[in-house]
Every structure is written in structure tokens, then in C-alpha cells.
Amino acid sequence: MASINNLSIPFFIFVSLFPIVNLLLLSPLLTAASSIISDGLKIDLFPEILRDEAVARLYQLGKVSDADGYLERTFLSPASVRAGTLIRTWMEDAGLTTWVDGLGNVHGRIQPPNASKKTLLIGSHLDTVVDAGMFDGALGIITAISAIKVLNVTGRLKHLRHPVEVIAFSDEEGVRFQSTFLGSAAIAGVLPVATLQIPDKSGLTVQNVLKENLIETTEENLNLLKYEPESVLGYIEVTVKGSQGHAGTVPMSMRQDPMVAAAELIVTFTVDIRTIDDTGREAIIYELSNQMHSICDRRSVSCLMERKHDADAVKCDSELNSQLKSAAYSAVKRMTGEDIGDVPVLMSGAGHDAMAMSHLTNVGMLFVRCRGGISHSPEEHVLDDDVWVAGLAIQAFLETNL
Numbered sequence: 001m002a003s004i005n006n007l008s009i010p011f012f013i014f015v016s017l018f019p020i021v022n023l024l025l026l027s028p029l030l031t032a033a034s035s036i037i038s039d040g041l042k043i044d045l046f047p048e049i050l051r052d053e054a055v056a057r058l059y060q061l062g063k064v065s066d067a068d069g070y071l072e073r074t075f076l077s078p079a080s081v082r083a084g085t086l087i088r089t090w091m092e093d094a095g096l097t098t099w100v101d102g103l104g105n106v107h108g109r110i111q112p113p114n115a116s117k118k119t120l121l122i123g124s125h126l127d128t129v130v131d132a133g134m135f136d137g138a139l140g141i142i143t144a145i146s147a148i149k150v151l152n153v154t155g156r157l158k159h160l161r162h163p164v165e166v167i168a169f170s171d172e173e174g175v176r177f178q179s180t181f182l183g184s185a186a187i188a189g190v191l192p193v194a195t196l197q198i199p200d201k202s203g204l205t206v207q208n209v210l211k212e213n214l215i216e217t218t219e220e221n222l223n224l225l226k227y228e229p230e231s232v233l234g235y236i237e238v239t240v241k242g243s244q245g246h247a248g249t250v251p252m253s254m255r256q257d258p259m260v261a262a263a264e265l266i267v268t269f270t271v272d273i274r275t276i277d278d279t280g281r282e283a284i285i286y287e288l289s290n291q292m293h294s295i296c297d298r299r300s301v302s303c304l305m306e307r308k309h310d311a312d313a314v315k316c317d318s319e320l321n322s323q324l325k326s327a328a329y330s331a332v333k334r335m336t337g338e339d340i341g342d343v344p345v346l347m348s349g350a351g352h353d354a355m356a357m358s359h360l361t362n363v364g365m366l367f368v369r370c371r372g373g374i375s376h377s378p379e380e381h382v383l384d385d386d387v388w389v390a391g392l393a394i395q396a397f398l399e400t401n402l
């Protein structure tokens with residue numbers, strides 16, 4: 001048994017709060033139904049766009065990788081650039097005007113003729129972790145495009161009361177530069193200019209990599225990427241519920257965490273605390289440090305605690321929350337004919353682009369269940385019908401609120 005002395009406890013504290021909507025699907029779904037009769041009206045559920053094409057695109061994008069045999073797309077890597085090009089063609093197919101911005105984010109926008117100035121942003125990320133699953137990030141981009149395509153083919157897109165912009169963010173995972181949210185932070189105006197000089201493993205900086213892709217972004221023009229808060233209605237993000245057994249998403253009781261065992265043997269360790277709000281986090285930290293000190297006192301060892309990182313909880317906008325809840329409710333109702341009652345609202349411990357975007361505007365999140373809650377892994381899996389209902393929910397959200 002190792003003796004414990006000079007106990008140093010760096011705290012890694014990362015807290016995010018997302019009351020999120022879990023698309024709780026009741027099976028069996030009416031998978032074969034392309035339309036249902038409701039109040040005598042035929043309502044088309046567009047399975048060929050919202051399910052079949054969306055799922056095919058998820059698989060197609062899931063093959064766009066820098067690695068052989070597994071999925072890896074990091075910030076502006078060759079595969080990321082190919083993925084961006086593919087996403088652009090899908091955006092254009094849905095009736096959106098596209099461009100790539102100074103940080104490699106891919107945008108697709110519809111500017112209806114009589115729309116007000118405030119734009120609804122819908123986004124997720126096109127980069128992946130190493131050996132990723134094919135849904136994280138991609139699902140949010142693809143379902144948003146599919147929902148807009150439905151509005152386009154039914155002629156409703158040009159009658160929306162607000163412009164809508166889908167953004168495929170260039171970096172959320174932070175794999176290449178060990179700095180997350182490069183894309184969304186630039187749009188939110190919270191990306192420090194010094195980020196441009198961060199090098200990757202090969203010594204290329206963010207700025208070098210942009211330049212390689214013919215994107216001239218400098219410290220002087222970085223702030224041009226920032227959206228003005230007055231021009232934005234809100235930001236919504238669709239993502240998978242779950243993550244690779246990391247602290248953000250899996251409770252301790254459900255993890256097989258070697259760190260827990262190791263913590264009994266080692267003298268320096270990190271504690272990652274994620275709670276629903278900042279007050280709760282402070283309370284836990286206070287209690288934890290009290291207990292640490294009392295254990296160390298009892299064992300007659302010294303104890304040093306250090307807070308390495310703090311991130312404030314981000315609260316989703318209550319209005320967007322209730323609009324997304326209604327949209328999820330009606331999507332499930334339309335598909336299954338069943339009344340699911342109250343749509344669950346969840347907290348997310350994981351990081352999302354919505355955290356960066358919360359500096360710009362109100363944010364809301366829509367979560368889609370994935371098998372076993374596993375994400376950031378090739379095991380990640382979302383049912384075809386859940387992809388479909390996610391698309392229907394975004395469509396319902398846009399039709400009702402825009």
C-alpha cells in the first residue's frame with residue numbers, strides 16, 4: 001500500500017448545464033407510414049427525406065475520415081475539408097445559400113423575402129474525436145438540413161418570418177489544437193486572438209492551417225467573424241445523448257473508472273465536478289475540500305488543492321426550452337399517434353457548441369437518445385426512426401415558431 005504524502009489535488013472543474021429535451025420514442029413506431037390522417041387532414045411525415053436520406057447521409061459522412069479503418073476528422077484536416085464540401089452540397093440541395101467563413105465553419109442560409117432581421121442559428125460540429133462514432137455532430141447538421149429541405153419542397157421555406165442559418169462548426173472537439181469550440185467561439189466573439197498561434201503536434205498553427213486552406217484570418221480580422229447579438233434570434237443544437245463514459249455524461253455508479261481505483265494509490269489526482277448550476281458546484285467543492293482536509297489531517301499528511309479550470313453553468317433559454325419540448329412532443333405524436341406526456345428535460349454535463357454560443361444569444365438543445373448512451377466511440381448508434389423524429393421535431397419547431 002502506497003503511503004500518501006504531499007497530497008496535491010488539482011481540481012478540474014467543468015460545469016455545463018443544459019436542460020435538454022430527450023426525444024423519448026415509444027416503440028413500435030409507425031415506421032412504414034409516410035403519412036397519417038389527423039383530423040381528416042393528410043399529414044406527410046417525409047420519411048424519404050427525414051429518415052432515409054438523412055440516415056444515408058450520416059453513413060456517407062461517417063466514411064469521410066483521415067484514418068484507415070476508423071473515423072477521425074480534426075480541424076480543417078483533408079477529411080474535414082471534404083466533409084465540409086459534402087455538407088455544402090446538402091445545404092444547397094435544401095435551398096440554402098452557402099459559404100465557408102474565416103475559421104472554416106460551413107454556413108447555409110435562407111433569407112426569406114419578408115423576414116425580420118433576427119436569424120435563427122441551428123448548428124453542430126463537423127469535426128470528430130479520434131475513433132469516433134458517426135452521429136455526434138453530424139446528426140445535428142444533417143437533421144437540420146433535412147428539416148429545412150422539407151420546408152423547401154413544400155414551399156414553406158420562403159415564407160418563414162425569420163432567416164435561418166445552419167452552421168456546421170469546424171471544431172468542437174478540440175482534438176487538433178487542444179482547444180475546444182474554435183468555430184463557435186469565433187462566431188460568438190469569444191475566441192481569444194492568441195488562439196490563432198496555437199500549434200498542433202506538427203508545429204502548424206491555427207493560422208497556418210487556415211492559410212493552407214486559402215483562408216486569410218489574422219488577429220486584425222478575426223473579430224469580423226463575430227455575429228452581432230441584435231442580429232440573432234437564438235441558437236439551437238441537436239445532438240446525441242451520451243458520451244464515452246466520461247465525467248460529463250455518465251454517473252459514477254455507471255462507470256468502470258480505473259481512475260477511481262487508482263485514486264486510492266496515487267498522490268496527485270484531478271476531480272472533475274459538473275453540476276446543474278454554479279451554486280451547487282460551489283457547495284460540492286466546499287464540502288469536498290473540507291473532507292479532503294479532514295482526511296489529510298487524520299492521516300497527518302499535507303494537502304494542496306488547486307482549481308485548474310472553472311466553467312460556469314450555461315442555462316438554456318426557458319422559452320426555447322418550451323418551444324423545443326412542444327416540437328419534440330408533436331413530432332412523436334405525429335409519428336406514433338401516442339401521447340408521451342411531459343417531455344423530459346435533462347442536464348448535460350458534456351461540452352457543446354451551445355456553451356460558446358451562449359455568449360452571443362439564447363441557446364436551446366434537443367437531445368436524441370443513442371444506444372446505451374455511448375458516444376465518442378464507433379459503438380455510437382442512433383435508430384433510423386430516431387433520426388427521423390429528430391428531423392420532424394426541428395421541422396415542427398421551425399413551422400411553429402418562425
Ligand SMILES: [Zn+2]
Pocket residue numbers: 136137173376
Ligand atoms: Zn462530441
